[in-house]
Amino acid sequence: MNHDKTLREKLLQRSEGNLLRELQVADGLIDFCSNDYLGFARSEKLAEQIVSAKVDGVINLVGSGASRLISGNNHLIERIESEVAEFVAAEDALIFNSGYSANLSFFGCVPQRGDVVFYDELIHASIRDGIKLGLARSYSFNHNSIEDLKSKIATISPSGSVFVVVESIYSMDGDSPDLIRFANYCFDNGLHLVVDEAHSFGLIGENGRGMVSDLKLEHKTYARIITFGKALGCHGAVIVGSRDLRSYMINFARPFIYTTALSIHDQKAVHLGLKKLRALNFKQLNLFRLLQVFNDGAGNAGLQAIPSAGAIRSILIPGNSRAKMMEQKLFSKGFWVKAILSPTVPEGKERIRICLHEFNTRSEVEKLIKCICDE
Numbered sequence: 001m002n003h004d005k006t007l008r009e010k011l012l013q014r015s016e017g018n019l020l021r022e023l024q025v026a027d028g029l030i031d032f033c034s035n036d037y038l039g040f041a042r043s044e045k046l047a048e049q050i051v052s053a054k055v056d057g058v059i060n061l062v063g064s065g066a067s068r069l070i071s072g073n074n075h076l077i078e079r080i081e082s083e084v085a086e087f088v089a090a091e092d093a094l095i096f097n098s099g100y101s102a103n104l105s106f107f108g109c110v111p112q113r114g115d116v117v118f119y120d121e122l123i124h125a126s127i128r129d130g131i132k133l134g135l136a137r138s139y140s141f142n143h144n145s146i147e148d149l150k151s152k153i154a155t156i157s158p159s160g161s162v163f164v165v166v167e168s169i170y171s172m173d174g175d176s177p178d179l180i181r182f183a184n185y186c187f188d189n190g191l192h193l194v195v196d197e198a199h200s201f202g203l204i205g206e207n208g209r210g211m212v213s214d215l216k217l218e219h220k221t222y223a224r225i226i227t228f229g230k231a232l233g234c235h236g237a238v239i240v241g242s243r244d245l246r247s248y249m250i251n252f253a254r255p256f257i258y259t260t261a262l263s264i265h266d267q268k269a270v271h272l273g274l275k276k277l278r279a280l281n282f283k284q285l286n287l288f289r290l291l292q293v294f295n296d297g298a299g300n301a302g303l304q305a306i307p308s309a310g311a312i313r314s315i316l317i318p319g320n321s322r323a324k325m326m327e328q329k330l331f332s333k334g335f336w337v338k339a340i341l342s343p344t345v346p347e348g349k350e351r352i353r354i355c356l357h358e359f360n361t362r363s364e365v366e367k368l369i370k371c372i373c374d375e
């Protein structure tokens with residue numbers, strides 16, 4: 001009768017394993033944790049521009065009023081789609097309310113029965129959840145291992161299309177696949193490569209176009225997922241690919257069809273965020289200097305940091321309780337970092353995940369490293 005008792009038992013199990021998730025408000029701490037790599041989310045100037053920007057012809061100034069297929073569509077959202085497609089050299093683009101929803105949409109409806117999806121074993125949960133919604137068979141391959149992918153592909157004989165999905169920068173480890181090899185292999189063998197660019201868009205390539213564009217692999221990639229909640233500092237996501245892919249998702253992607261469209265405020269944030277990104281002088285960014293400071297400092301201190309092309313730096317601190325204790329210690333010293341525990345990561349690979357930002361300072365980075373070392 002009392003279902004809450006069942007829920008409490010489950011929570012207790014989590015608690016006993018040191019795995020209870022709890023919401024926190026980290027007022028006053030130095031942010032080494034959010035994905036706001038460029039500081040757009042906290043930009044007062046951008047916030048003012050978003051509020052004061054006027055959009056011709058838009059009546060719904062608060063919410064969008066309905067899904068895009070009902071009355072939630074407008075010229076601005078379509079303009080953003082065209083601009084993103086042009087920016088990253090794709091044929092077309094479709095906006096979703098979040099990266100989570102974009103991945104549910106794509107993997108839930110694009111691969112069909114008889115198709116097969118191969119995904120990296122560290123792929124984001126949103127892609128796994130999308131695959132579960134779809135009708136295609138799926139297999140994981142060892143992290144970043146094209147050899148394992150090849151050997152697994154050799155064992156199947158699909159009647160339909162084969163999709164391979166990777167992230168250009170992995171959200172937990174911050175590392176990258178050898179995207180050129182993956183793209184060439186997929187292209188040469190008629191496989192459809194899908195790249196989640198959540199953590200590289202806004203950071204990698206000319207004005208943050210992402211890793212696929214940086215490596216000029218656009219024509220060897222079937223689709224890319226780009227999220228707006230990380231370097232762009234706002235909310236939503238876009239899938240870029242062919243015009244047919246866009247039309248298909250408008251017709252079959254349930255998380256796109258059955259939800260209220262992004263509000264005009266969110267749309268303005270994306271639009272102005274993209275404008276700001278395109279105007280940035282990447283050579284002048286403090287973030288890239290800080291990443292070097294971090295790499296040098298962590299290297300000199302002998303910390304086990306996973307190398308990354310992006311702004312995520314994971315320091316391995318094996319054992320859930322050790323990683324958790326480190327998180328708490330850093331909290332008490334004013335640093336906001338996250339411990340990532342098993343089973344989110346494999347046992348023995350527990351870590352402190354650190355994100356560096358444009359707004360962090362050299363002395364903050366140096367103090368953080370010192371604090372990690374003072375065990």
Ligand SMILES: Cc1ncc(COP(=O)(O)O)c(C=O)c1O
Binds near residue numbers: 196198
């Ligand atoms: C690789 C990757 N894909 C997709 C998402 C989901 O994006 P969003 O936060 O916009 O839902 C995330 C967010 O954590 C991510 O890291």
